[in-house]
Amino acid sequence: MAGLLEIHNLSKSFDATKVINDFSLEVVEGTLCCLVGPNGAGKTTTLDLITGRIKPTSGKIIFAGEDITAKHEHVIARAGIGRKFQVPAVLRDLTVRQNLEVSYSRQTNPFWNLFKFRNAGLKEKLDEIATLAGLKDRLGERAGILSHGETQWLEIGMVLMQEPRLLLMDEPIAGMTEGEIEKTARIFKDLRKTATLIVVEHDMGFVREIADVVTVMHMGSLLAQGTIKQVESDPRVRDVYLGEQEAA
């Protein structure tokens, strides 16, 4: 199977600092790839580059055969990439229902949306996602008053409402309880049937549970890639990342 997302020799410098240095990655459709690495390794920056939030200094990003390098955020999102942010970003002044509704972004043209008052298929989808995210009873609440865990779920729900082909999840389980983490793992594994995922996570237990492929980044470059077993037994990985975690 060809890679749904291909990153070729990506580099990004801020002034003289190279944050991403000749990084390449291929993510196969229908798999779950975990992106791990110590703080400052460039994981979130990589997601920023994929989603167009920042533009790369050099290199190429191909999504589903299409070059999306340095395209606008909304163009990339429309191509089928959804993202959950590290610091959960929901629309705090809107209700939970409105957050989910606006994420169901099948029609993005402002002129068409002027004349659109009912959204076909929205209700079923919203029910499904709200149930999945455990927010069924909270639909009328303002998103700003949700707890941290609920906010995480809402944002995951928003990404799911988008029905993207590729989901980028930046630290999705931060602030979740054990039970919620288990549920998240189950949902992510389910999602693989219809979508592809890249998950940035520090919790190695969670990574072990869900990852098909683990990619280790260090200093903006690819350090190692493979199954969780291969990566864990790699001495370089133990050196820069896992060893450090065990010591902590």
Place this chain on the structure above:
Amino acid sequence: MGNIYHNKTAQWIVYAVFFAILAVIPIKIDDSFLLNQLATYGVYGMLALSISLCWGFGGILNLGQGIAFGLGAYGMAMTMQMQSQDASNPIPPFMLNNSLDHLPLLWQPFQNTTAGLILSVAVPTLFCAVFGGIMFRARVSGPFFAIMTLAMLSAFYTIIIDRQPYTGGVNGLTPPSAFQFAGVEVDPYSPTAYWVVFCFLMGATVVAKLITQSSFGLVTQAIRDDAERVRFLGYSVAGYETVIYTVAGLIAAIAGCCWVMLVQYVSPAQLDVSFSLSMVIWAAIGGRHSLLGSIFGAFIIQGAQSYLGDTFLATWLLILGGFFIIVVRFLPNGLASLLESGLGLLAAKRRSSSAAVERNGDANPMPAE
């Protein structure tokens, strides 16, 4: 049972009642001077409505709404001026005073009333689309956009004063006779003029309300909340901002046309910074998140200015300023939020009392067991 303030049906009923009251006015009042004055309030209401749409719902603070209003007003004044000219006397007197010996190209389309009306509305709207498009694509937002609109407004103001032979300069334009449309003269002091304004105000309000309830309205509210996040949902933020800014500009342009129809006069004062600021103050005091609240804000502030302004003279501005500070400090979302929280409290009270009834209802079967 939620807060009835957020109930769409209830909102439409309030709108209907509001416009029904406005419709009764010309039947009950035969003071033509008063009727004319109330009609100008309708124009101010339209302006407050456009600010509410742009700022309250779109999150775009626009301190230069006078551009669209002023351009519309000038277009209308030019149209009305040319209605008083004829083949024997094709050049408006002020041009002759400025030693122009032929009608400038800029004025020629206004010889035709229909073309003049179309231009009066189309030029400001197009301006908003282009200016907004450029600004929003460059991601100019928040206070920076407000400053840009202010700068643009001052530029127009200066140009109009400076180009006296074409614009009448500081004196502005004073078309000598009332607006004529399809052979009918619209006397500014007649109920007809009131009805014209009423229809446009109601039309604009209904359209604006529908916009806020459409999918488009939801997206603009999301953008107001966090524009950055909305981009990652696939929406072109610049596109949405441009459309809402342009629709607001269109409403303000129509208001400009209506205003000149009512007062037969336009001057650079309509593009003065202080006038554009008062539009923002109307919306802020009435409640920018509520279309009707903003219109109401314009009514009470302008009404108070007309009646109390004469009594208090210069102190009036101090009173207005003080009132504004109080509202911003204690009611940041304007008078409409007073109603919202009041109805919210009511709903909460009802909820807790009905919950108490349910608890009692649950408790009752217990002893029977």
